[in-house]
Amino acid sequence: MKNHKTIVLSNQEISPGYYRMRILAPDYNKHAQPGQFVMFRVQRALPPLLRRPFGIFRAGFMPADCDSMPPKEFIEIIYKVVGSGTEIMQRLHYGDPVELLGPLGRGFEYGASDEEKILVGGGIGLVPLYMLAEKLVEKSKVRLLMGGRTRDDIITVTEFERLGVETYVSTEDGSLGEAGLVTQVLESKLRENNKVTVFACGPMPMIEAVQKICKRSATPLQVSLEALMACGVGACLGCVVKGSGHTDAQPSYLCTCKVGPVFQSDQLDWGASENRGADSCGGCR
Amino acid sequence: MKNHKTIVLSNQEISPGYYRMRILAPDYNKHAQPGQFVMFRVQRALPPLLRRPFGIFRAGFMPADCDSMPPKEFIEIIYKVVGSGTEIMQRLHYGDPVELLGPLGRGFEYGASDEEKILVGGGIGLVPLYMLAEKLVEKSKVRLLMGGRTRDDIITVTEFERLGVETYVSTEDGSLGEAGLVTQVLESKLRENNKVTVFACGPMPMIEAVQKICKRSATPLQVSLEALMACGVGACLGCVVKGSGHTDAQPSYLCTCKVGPVFQSDQLDWGASENRGADSCGGCR
Amino acid sequence: MIKRKEKIIRPKMAVEIAGIKLRNPIMPASGTFGYGEEYAPYLDLNSLGAIVTKGLSLKPKAGNSTPRICETVSGMLNAIGLQNVGVDVFIKHKMPFLEQFDTPVIVNFFGNTPEEYAELTGRLDDIPGVAALEMNISCPNVKHGGIVFGIDPQAVFAVVSQVRKKTTKPLIVKLTPNVTDIQVTAKAAEEAGADALSLINTLTGMAVDVKTRRPRLANTIGGLSGPAIRPIAVRLVHQVVQAVNIPVIGIGGISRALDALEFLIVGATAVQVGTANFVDPNAMTTILQELEDFCLAEGIEDINELIGSLEI
Amino acid sequence: MIKRKEKIIRPKMAVEIAGIKLRNPIMPASGTFGYGEEYAPYLDLNSLGAIVTKGLSLKPKAGNSTPRICETVSGMLNAIGLQNVGVDVFIKHKMPFLEQFDTPVIVNFFGNTPEEYAELTGRLDDIPGVAALEMNISCPNVKHGGIVFGIDPQAVFAVVSQVRKKTTKPLIVKLTPNVTDIQVTAKAAEEAGADALSLINTLTGMAVDVKTRRPRLANTIGGLSGPAIRPIAVRLVHQVVQAVNIPVIGIGGISRALDALEFLIVGATAVQVGTANFVDPNAMTTILQELEDFCLAEGIEDINELIGSLEI
């Protein structure tokens, strides 16, 4: 947990509207856990005022610029251009000064190794699952169910395949993989009746559907949530979600940035429509 | 008078802290008068909120990118980095989107051709005098007295010389040209007793000294002033200076952006310390 | 921007305020658009919903010493001091220009005593080209120790009542945001006979030059405007709309259609664009175009559908 | 940054507020720094002038529904709803952490009735590690139709008086900016026994999602903070300093030393940094360094020379 005043190493459009950015990030290989995130300052001046939260796609090393220097440590984030901050981001180049606060939050728990792992990713929700897959493939069979609206929303699947992950792609419009929702694929996989843990990240309606499916079959589920965040460190209390057992009389609010962003599904109050907050409130300016 | 959404063509440091920027600017060769200025929007988004006023150094044409297109019309501005806006400007490159409102204000009057013209420039105040010199050399003898604190503040003198202008350089610290104030040089030139008109632009203390000198010898003087400006078109009334004959009972406020920025010295109230406003109020953020 | 096909029906943009029909809800804010002529080279005055003049007084007013303006983070402070040519020069030299256009002229005015307000109103009431009056009550009342009219509901009621008696033209009262409860002053203006309200005028602010340790404005204190103040303005318009039954014009930090839409959705019938004119002389033209595009994209046939459509 | 030579004497930074000695005038603003532990990984709590906690209530408070925050132009809106762990958990689980540091702990607190305020004050008065109390009066008074205490001078006097009786610790009263005349509420707090004042709390604001036509905050209205509000805050501090004889802590949009200096020059004895902590967890460290550099460059040997040095 540190704030790095650092630079962009590269920034590339990988699918229409989706960018992959590499950022110089000392210590992340050692410290970043799958499912953790960073608070990214898109430039060292205004605008925008606040940092933007992004999942860590992966950490790595690359050769130094001069052979008498140590290799450069980096992280990669993958982002979708949706508003004012990501619009500035898409114009960044090598060398542009940015700031990185992290790694933040609680990541995924790996669970038992004798079970199958199913990762469910919806669009940009795929991001935090890659580092997780890197870990899980060491001990377990891992399958990735990747869904999106159209083929443009299907990103980095090949990279998962290279890890040895079995991947299943579905798009709502049928433009890539199976036509339909990723949750339909999940249902069919769970019907195989293996011992399974599910890890899901994506739009809230998808996560809610996954939760219902897993609950029906009593399958353990971890979800990674998004929330509007100002601080990312538990100080502002802006990013809360309702915890299980939340009532008006006995309220339970959990900070997505501290207790999450990854939650065991039974930590959350699935009845609370407000837990959809972040997702439906994008676009503040 | 038009607002151009345009681009930067080039941007170069010409002396420590001084930059010369070329901007794509259709119609300026035809319409821009010596002494006029532009309201420059340093980027198409915030910050900063307001445009920055800059004198037009010169207008010109350059070859088009492709031979089947007409030549590119440009203007050049020369600016000193002093605050938030100019700090952003110094990082601009070819192709960066900017906006240009202008040409604005009233420029210099050329006066009779049978007299000598003396241009007095202090530091960045030199800028509006170049286009003026281009015009004046056609008919009159033109001398430039250029002053600055140190040699770094002496800019583009060679360009004036190429026009056939006789130039005299003085610096306060003696690091280039004569040691001393430009006003001392002016006094010695006026002692030659030729028929002369003086055109001055520079820091307010210099302009005030020039005014005193010219008044003593009844030499006609035109000055170009700076003022804090929001609109540049006479709408906000932020940029006023006190006109001659201004009293509390009969106030006379003249818009620097409309009536000026060039004034005949007898249009102004030289007693008013507030006419130093702009100069002493730089640095708002 | 959305490409318009021949066949697409353009959304209806007209709105009505206090009996004046506006071709669209976009107009400049007083003091940021001069007397219209300053911006005429840059945009078509016939494309605007209305033209609002710089604030006028009975006699010409010189305004404050300089510096009068100062940039702040996403905003600006001004202490122009209401410099204006006075009503006589306005009628003689500025109205003829404005009368060339087919756009309602709203004259903003102020005084330092209720009598000044009343007399000035009388003068303006006689001018046929004036479509409506906008009364700026953010001025010191010299008879009451210089306390600003607009912050005291009784003073608001008194001065608006006086003005109301002097004119049959639509009367818009422009409220100051520098109050504890704007619903109270809004209601006072309504009860005194205002036909519409406009808000907000600038918020009081100050900036210091830390090197010289002097205020950045000669007047020490000035009015804050620009994008920085928009959330405060939206909140105040929202509150006023709920308190009164007359139309409200929203003002404060509008520089894009999305900004204007916030005000319309909370219930403003029209909006004024101020500081944004300085930043971009074409700001209102762009806002109008974006507003149409928004309506087309969202399937809104008449802008009036949007007004007050906030769902809480 | 200025290079410091061995020999240069570093400027004196210590200030005193209501009897508490602060090693420098920089501290966090309540609600933006958690209970201190959240930012401990990023900066040395021993470098700060003081630590100010999230606002505490007698019982734990759940806060509002989400969305609770929203970014605006150079600012943010929040309607957290004063979520906090309550005084008991604070004393048991948060104080021990804070007591490790050699930095005065200022506890911010609030209630919804004068009795709640008084009872809570009694509880906090017993805790030795608490250096001072900061009383947030921008809360609805449930006994008076939910009208915010801080906007009514009588209510301010009453509630501050009650609290004053319950504690001998230095009492800082935190004023709301959402009033017509802050000098009146400032004086009411002073007369009721406040040892110092802090201001400003957030300005009331609102933002609308134009697509869904819903407020961006679940609570509709929230508090505006950040650089956008600084000119308003500087003006209010300037006015309060002139009205009272107790020290004032300046708050509002401070993110750099130059910002802090504006407040000190108009007369604030110390400042609080709020939203800027979210933007940069090292903000206060940087401000401190820049502040020292400014003093060195300007030849100021003691920061107290700057306080109230405004020349008009």
Ligand SMILES: Cc1cc2nc3c(=O)[nH]c(=O)nc-3n(C[C@H](O)[C@H](O)[C@H](O)COP(=O)(O)OP(=O)(O)OC[C@H]3O[C@@H](n4cnc5c(N)ncnc54)[C@H](O)[C@@H]3O)c2cc1C
């Ligand atoms: C833990 C976490 C991990 C995330 N990982 C990724 C990722 O790997 N890739 C990716 O593309 N996006 C990710 N997001 C969403 C990402 O933060 C938003 O898309 C981004 O902040 C939008 O910024 P903007 O300025 O472009 O949009 P604007 O709408 O202009 O942003 C305005 C404000 O709303 C916030 N905001 C808007 N949308 C969201 C959202 N969906 N979630 C949280 N805050 C939002 C912004 O942070 C900002 O404060 C993640 C969010 C969280 C909380």
Ligand SMILES: Cc1cc2nc3c(=O)[nH]c(=O)nc-3n(C[C@H](O)[C@H](O)[C@H](O)COP(=O)(O)OP(=O)(O)OC[C@H]3O[C@@H](n4cnc5c(N)ncnc54)[C@H](O)[C@@H]3O)c2cc1C
């Ligand atoms: C008619 C005219 C012509 C000018 N021509 C030139 C020129 O050719 N080259 C050049 O370098 N400068 C010129 N200036 C000054 C130039 O406008 C300022 O240096 C510039 O605005 C500073 O911007 P900033 O953001 O870097 O400074 P900041 O201090 O951050 O600016 C804050 C605010 O103050 C204003 N401001 C600050 N200093 C001045 C100033 N001296 N005059 C007017 N406004 C100021 C800015 O425009 C802005 O609104 C001219 C000014 C005027 C009025």
Ligand SMILES: Cc1cc2nc3c(=O)[nH]c(=O)nc-3n(C[C@H](O)[C@H](O)[C@H](O)COP(=O)(O)O)c2cc1C
């Ligand atoms: C330079 C300037 C001059 C102004 N003059 C007047 C005026 O004469 N009368 C008036 O009622 N409001 C005046 N205002 C206030 C504006 O009309 C408007 O209410 C305010 O600026 C907020 O809108 P904005 O944020 O869009 O600028 C002035 C504002 C500025 C910036």
Ligand SMILES: Cc1cc2nc3c(=O)[nH]c(=O)nc-3n(C[C@H](O)[C@H](O)[C@H](O)COP(=O)(O)O)c2cc1C
């Ligand atoms: C998220 C958030 C929570 C806040 N919580 C409190 C609080 O609990 N008590 C309080 O007195 N002020 C609270 N404030 C107000 C701040 O302490 C400060 O007065 C205000 O944010 C202005 O300062 P700034 O512009 O530096 O943020 C809060 C502000 C924010 C942004």
Ligand code: FES
């Ligand atoms: S983002 Fe501030 S508490 Fe989570």
Ligand code: FES
């Ligand atoms: S800059 Fe607005 S009137 Fe001159």
